[in-house]
Amino acid sequence: MRVTQYPLALTALALALGLGLTAAPAFAERDLVPTLERSFNVCPDRPTEPIWMQDIPLRQAYQRVLVQDIYRAQNLEPIVETGNCDCEIRFPSWDAAEAMFRERHTSDERWEMLQVSDGYNRRANDVRLEAKAICEAAGNW
Template sequence: MMRVIATAGLLVVLGATAGVAERNLIPTLDNQPDVCPDQPPEPQWMQDIDVRESHKRLLIQQIYRAQSLQRIVEAQSCECPTRYPSWDSAEGIFVKHFAASEYWDIVEATSEYRRQANELRREAMPICEAAGNW
């Protein structure tokens, strides 16, 4: 009888623990970054862009990423304002050089900025890892 009670008690404890653990695995829609929580959000117009224009948003994101990694490499520092600056510069480049561009020109430019960012990533990653911002 004691063995049955002990087994039942153990099952209750393990079941409760599993329930709590399962609740902790429920995904949320919270988009809080792991590093540099004060990083500036994308401009609202980019978030609201029509799906048919989303290739423009991707280009601006890649411009921003390449500029960010370039700054890290040049400064040899990965402080949050260096890694996550304002979006103004990336927006400015897009407006000046690509706002009136055709779809395939934007796709080509996006690939080029992605390539640049991926090359810079190799140098920037150890700098940011050392700073705890990767």
């Protein structure tokens, strides 16, 4: 291939990528029906996130993610410990996760929160399959 052919090849690649990326979202958008209502097939009365988490500025979203990760670990571990997947166990109040965040992590730097978040994710992932089996048997997955 001669040196003068590279720009043409790059242009063709860019065009192919551009067409592929713009066509896919248009196709997917037809199937989306936007709604602001929360609707769940399993445990429909699950508690909502605290308002401050919903309204958190984008630059501080890592704090919301950390509380979500704490919550996830705190709701999957008891399922495995008790062998019970009632809705109150699978989706408890956010109070304990929020309290854990405020007591232990509010003053952490961003990078520290990201590390802690990773740890909670690992904890949750360690028990996820076992919790899923218990919850599927109870019809709550």
